[in-house]
Amino acid sequence: MISVDLTPMIDVVFQLIIFFMFTSQFGELRRTEIDLPREQGDEEAQQASAAMIIDLTGEGVYFFESKATSLLEIEQVAQLGVTNQTDSTPFDVLIRPDRNAPAVYLDRLLLRLSSVGVQRWKIATIDTGGGS
Amino acid sequence: MSRRRTSRQRGSRLGALPLTSMIDVVFLLLIFFLVTADFAKQEHKLPSALQTEGGGVRSSDLQPQIIQISLLNNQPVFTIGQVRCNDRASLEGVLKQLPRDAGVAIKAEPDVPIQSIATALQAARNAGFTRRSYVPGEVGQ
Numbered sequence: 001m002i003s004v005d006l007t008p009m010i011d012v013v014f015q016l017i018i019f020f021m022f023t024s025q026f027g028e029l030r031r032t033e034i035d036l037p038r039e040q041g042d043e044e045a046q047q048a049s050a051a052m053i054i055d056l057t058g059e060g061v062y063f064f065e066s067k068a069t070s071l072l073e074i075e076q077v078a079q080l081g082v083t084n085q086t087d088s089t090p091f092d093v094l095i096r097p098d099r100n101a102p103a104v105y106l107d108r109l110l111l112r113l114s115s116v117g118v119q120r121w122k123i124a125t126i127d128t129g130g131g132s
Numbered sequence: 133m134s135r136r137r138t139s140r141q142r143g144s145r146l147g148a149l150p151l152t153s154m155i156d157v158v159f160l161l162l163i164f165f166l167v168t169a170d171f172a173k174q175e176h177k178l179p180s181a182l183q184t185e186g187g188g189v190r191s192s193d194l195q196p197q198i199i200q201i202s203l204l205n206n207q208p209v210f211t212i213g214q215v216r217c218n219d220r221a222s223l224e225g226v227l228k229q230l231p232r233d234a235g236v237a238i239k240a241e242p243d244v245p246i247q248s249i250a251t252a253l254q255a256a257r258n259a260g261f262t263r264r265s266y267v268p269g270e271v272g273q
Binding site for chain 2: 004010036037038040042056097099100113118120124126
């Protein structure tokens with residue numbers, strides 16, 4: 001008679017649950033809390049993931065990988081990304097700005113990115129249903 | 133008779149699988165997905181090309197339509213040529229009447245909130261412009 005022993009399987013499942021719970025928590029912590037612009041966005045642009053994600057707070061502080069970063073450091077990382085990009089994996093920048101931040105902060109950042117050869121960027125938005 | 137008893141015994145043994153642990157796991161998974169689904173809000177993206185004043189190579193000889201964003205009484209105003217729009221709906225209406233081949237370029241004054249730039253990009257996208265670019269203003273560090 002074949003008897004199915006579920007105990008090891010349940011052990012493994014528990015381990016997986018604990019692993020995913022922890023990793024998802026860390027993933028959330030890495031994302032800076034930002035009041036993004038409220039727009040629907042572009043469905044066609046949802047598939048590709050960005051090579052570089054920069055957060056911009058309302059006070060004009062730039063965050064890269066959850067750390068406050070100077071424009072010079074961002075420029076250096078972008079320069080490296082542009083140098084290493086290929087036709088199949090173009091260097092893509094996603095900016096997550098505070099919706100109330102003045103455009104001057106975005107302009108400063110984009111001018112730096114442009115100076116190292118970044119040609120395309122994306123702005124992160126959040127769809128709240130109504131837009132503004 | 134004996135064959136009937138054997139099949140009954142087999143059925144009772146299969147029915148005695150310890151389902152409690154399985155249900156525990158399923159409940160935990162359910163709770164996990166409920167909690168994480170609440171955390172993660174779906175973010176969207178609005179792509180745009182990046183141009184600088186007087187720089188960059190244009191892929192077309194056509195001049196793009198320019199949307200200039202400024203503030204009037206703390207409210208954003210979108211200007212295309214001589215036409216002024218105060219919201220996305222009216223901006224979209226104006227853009228839909230324009231030729232799309234040349235694309236659209238967006239410029240903003242330094243004090244304009246970034247929300248207005250996103251609004252202009254969204255309006256251009258909804259109006260069917262595939263070539264959208266943002267031109268950052270020259271600013272001091």
